[in-house]
Amino acid sequence: MSTTGDYTSVRAAIASLLKQPEYDDGSAGPVLVRLAWHSAGTYDASTDTGGSNGAGMRYEAEGGDPANAGLQHARVFLEPVKASHPWITYSDLWTLAGVEAVKQMGGPEIPWWPGRTDYVDDSKLPPRGRLPDGALGGDHLRHIFYRMGFNDQEIVALSGAHNLGRCHADRSGFDGAWVNNPTRFSNTYFKLMLEREWREKVLDNGVRQYVYYDEDAEEELMMLPTDLALTTDKAFRPWVELYAKDKERFFGDFSRVFSKLMELGIRRGEKGEVVNTDNVRGGYVS
Template sequence: MVSGDYEAVKAAILAVLPQPGYDDGSAGPVLVRLAWHASGTYDKKSGTGGSNGATMRFHAEAADGANNGLDHARAFLEPIKQQFPWISYADLWTFAGVVAVEAMGGPKVAWRAGRVDDKSEEYVPPNGRLPDATQGEDHIRSIFYRMGFNDQEIVALSGAHNLGRCHGDRSGFEGPWVPMPTRFSNTYFKLLLRAEWIKKKNSTGLEQFYSDEGDLMMLPTDMSLIKDAKFRVWVEKYADDKDLFFRDFAAAFAKLLELGVIRGPQGVALREYSVRAKL
């Protein structure tokens, strides 16, 4: 059994969420993104990638363009790691994600401790496994099906775009999805369906979609959720029923954070219990 004072860790995470000089004044959205990206490299066929190992500590994964800006999230959490050296980075990053979701008004997400940190780059997954926001529904399915998610779970996880914003110097995209990007809600789905979205190039030269007022944006991958009929049915459900969205997001996010974690005795995820092939 993994032991430690997780309530104290939670309190420390809550203490770093207010960041007046960063983005919209909160580290919450980027901590959710860190948990997401640390887990979303999983490949169910090979058993490689996922949240176990905290392999984004190594340059080969940190340098993946999809992880631009996550150095901020890791820096926000580093003092907590130093304060509680017994917690693994893999547990800290994923735990911070669930704490942040709940603190920003979202659902409580089930989470288990026990991940271990890799000592070398041996298990770093190949770059390119995370979603490319310039793409459409076929790309989204290929990325998420590889991890073991279905269409409903894809749409539920996309609801994380209720949080945060894009940065031109990181992803090439710019702006927030919703008016209150530090508050978890189903506003993202409502806006997808009900706002008028205009496609044009941003200041970096990438095409994205702008609201009439120009203050909100959607990515090409976001728009594919209402273009594709099988995705759209879930967008409509979540726009109409916040409780349903919260329930489904909590289940899908918990599943995401467990990807690549095969637990041995007492719940500890040890490499000798992993089916992951060495890369």
């Protein structure tokens, strides 16, 4: 059993479960990053509700949101870590897992602080529909991410997480990976977005996405309509161009903005302690 507060031990346990030869591309990393993001991405700045505090996805109201389909795999991967570190809250574990997975997959170090609680007021769970819909465009991205308090540059930086993982037809309806090596964090997603000829494809399930056949890898890569909206929108595109050219800049910006995402709705006192323990209700407990 580990010592309370030993986050180094939690990180090591997360790192050691990433390799999953039977799962997807052989790594639990991408789905852990998505779990962290969806746990936090329900935040609404105007009502101060949602966010990673509370780990509401453990319950049907949030966990059963079709937008969260497939994330049970991520939660199951993390159960042994919770069992060997029972003192950590789920909300800290899920956010730390995303941060550690990015690092282990070759991405930047992301500042992370503990202290989230698992307190949930069932009657005040964030409503469904707060997470983005990949079938839509730039206006939708702004609607969703401005609500959380992000700007255009931050939207583009965050989207760079699609260097990782893949779409699953039985989860989102979309199908395929964005890049050839989807378990290695990089800026390839931005490069491909600009450099390849994407063509629209309607899948058998009626879902529309964009595809490009990569001759070298003999693999079809994909982009969501929301991904390509980053290249057609005048305000987003310069950031795509910058991140495609400058990997270090992308890594630095991604680190800062992912850290900000994990902190949405969490207020800290002078020593970094969390002072609002029931953010789900929008309350402020000191």
